[in-house]
Amino acid sequence: MFDRYVAFRARLQPRASAVITPARAFSFADLDADVNRFAGALRALGVGPASGLVAAQNSDAYEELVLLLALARLGVASTPEYDAAADLRLGAEPLAQGRAFVRITQAWIDAAFAAEPFPVTSAQVAPEAIGRVLMSSGTTRTPRRVGLSWRMIDANVRNAAVTWCAGLSGRWMPRTGLDSMLGLMTCLTGWSVGAAITVGWELEDLPKTLEVLKPSFLTFTPAHLRELLAVTPPEFRPLPGLRILVGGSLLPRDLAQETRLRLTADLRIIYGSTECSAMAHADAALLEAAPGATGYPGPDVHVEIVGADGALLPAGQSGEVRIICERSAQEYIDDPEASAAAFREGGFHPGDIGHLRGDGLLVLEGRADDRMNLGGRKFMPGPLEEAALGCPGVLDAAVFAAPDEAGLDRCWLAVVQDEDFDRERLIAHLAAQSEGLPPFRFAWIAEIPRNAMGKVERNRLRAETMAALGLTPVE
Structure with a gap:
């Protein structure tokens, strides 16, 4: 379903940039035609909804985007290339023994790009069927496989368009990949509003790239942001009209202060998870008065703080965070024990410890397993x-x-x-x-x-x- 964002923009604004790489810019018409070419080439290999979960291996940033969209156009659920439990792997080498594998060579890719474009109609899919699998954060435990239905993906895109990236178009630059919720949502939401996604840039080239391309929106983790600041020269001037959204882990105050001073004053924080996508966000200036602040819960999100007995705790008291949201997953794939621990009592328990201020601001203190x-x-x-x-x-x-x-x-x-x-x-x-x-x-x-x-x-x-x-x- 999410390939339709590109197809719609290809009709509405065909010459507008959809993807910008160091090599060239691709319009929405270019991208949509390449998605059709790859969808046809994959179908000729026998790839379709009956293939199950498909992992596509590719190191080229643009080709990775095209493959994701081509699989979606065929109604095929995709999963990150390192998912050993994928039903089918497309790439140079198989990842796991006993799994179906189709070799995709550079010659096959070149032939797909060279083929005459022809229309491929987006497959009709069951909204509750899995469209994409992502891995939950495996920091102190084994990563869990989270199945995102086509409906959930669309709901998360719609939520993003009216919350953490509301009013933005122009050029967007995600620093996390399609194997993360933040990277996936940045790309899909950007296309849904007609923004160009800029990918494939080396770290040392980013300061100059920011000055030349003048992107309107960056989505980074704190670690990525610190890396960017480390290679940004002292003479770099803050960019007007740039918003930076930081998620994935808590943003330290010193890093927020340096970013606002050297890159842009429009610095936002977001709290989310693979299981629920974005749950809260706010201006990073809140960190000055509330270290550990992650933002205010979104319009469709209800956040509770509960004690060890599951009882609700009042504002200001620390406890376990519980999220109630219709965009949330309901279980992990093939892991009933982990599912029972995380999805219970009518909500999702991400394993975070924190408290709610009286005004509803969510402040995190860390993870329970940390x-x-x-x-x-x-x-x-x-x-x-x-x-x-x-x-x-x-x-x-x-x-x-x-x-x-x-x-x-x-x-x-x-x-x-x-x-x-x-x-x-x-x-x-x-x-x-x-x-x-x-x-x-x-x-x-x-x-x-x-x-x-x-x-x-x-x-x-x-x-x-x-x-x-x-x-x-x-x-």
Whole structure:
């Protein structure tokens, strides 16, 4: 169904840009014709709704978009290329033994592009059938497979168009891929309102690209935003008319302040999940008065804070977040145990800990499964991470727990440092604001492992630290 956004725009504004890459710009007419070409070529290979969940492997940004839309035009449900449970894989090499595989070569792709364009009618699909599968955030647990129905995808696009990207057109630049809810919704919603999606740009080229293309909308994770600022030259001037939306994890105050100073004053925060898409959003200026703020719940979202017994908690009191929204998934695919834990009591439990202010603002304090139990005292990673990130020269940081030789969990602070970084300055910086922070050890690393939405993979940090200490091999 979502391919129809492109087909509609190809009729309404055929010459308007739909996709912009470093190589060239593609109009809506170009994109729609290429979707038809690929849909016809895939159908000739026997790909159709009976193929089940199809994973398409492709490293070219434009071709990846075309394949997604071509599968949708045929009424075929798609899934990320790394989904080993896909029923059919299209690509250069099979991913899992025993699964159907169709080899797609560069010669096949070139032939598809060279074919004469011909119309392919969008397939009629059952609205409640799965149209796309995404993986939930696997930061401290195994990622779950979330099935998004065609109806859910359309409802999420409509919600985005009137909330977190209302009134925007022009050129949009997602930094997360089609395997994330934020990246998928940015592309589909952009096309639905006639915006051009800009993809395929290297990090070091982004500052110049922003100056030349003058996009109206960027969707980033905090990690992506910090990377952009690291390569942005001091002489770069803030861009008028640019909005940046940040999601995937909490936006630290220091990062918000630097972004508003150096890139744009129009900085927004969004709270969402793979299971529900966007749930709350607001201006990032709220972080000044409310660290951990994620925004106000959307018009169709009801947020509750509940205690361990499931009872509702009053405003200002911390507890588990529960989301009630018609756009929410109802279960994970082939995982009844995880489904029962997350989808219960009439709502979705994302595993976040937070509170609601009296005015309805949702403030998060961390994830329940991120909470560290250090000798009976419980700590959330957020305060120590934010303190570390506030030190000049710290490029990235993450807090996690790992056992010592006695088997007791200790707090660790993983730090990615700039060149010529003074570690003693960080030690002094943290010592000056140590109240409420747990004792910790440093782990100096080259990169913080993160998932597609920029969330820290703490289990991986824990396993690698244990391996370095000779306590257990890395899984």
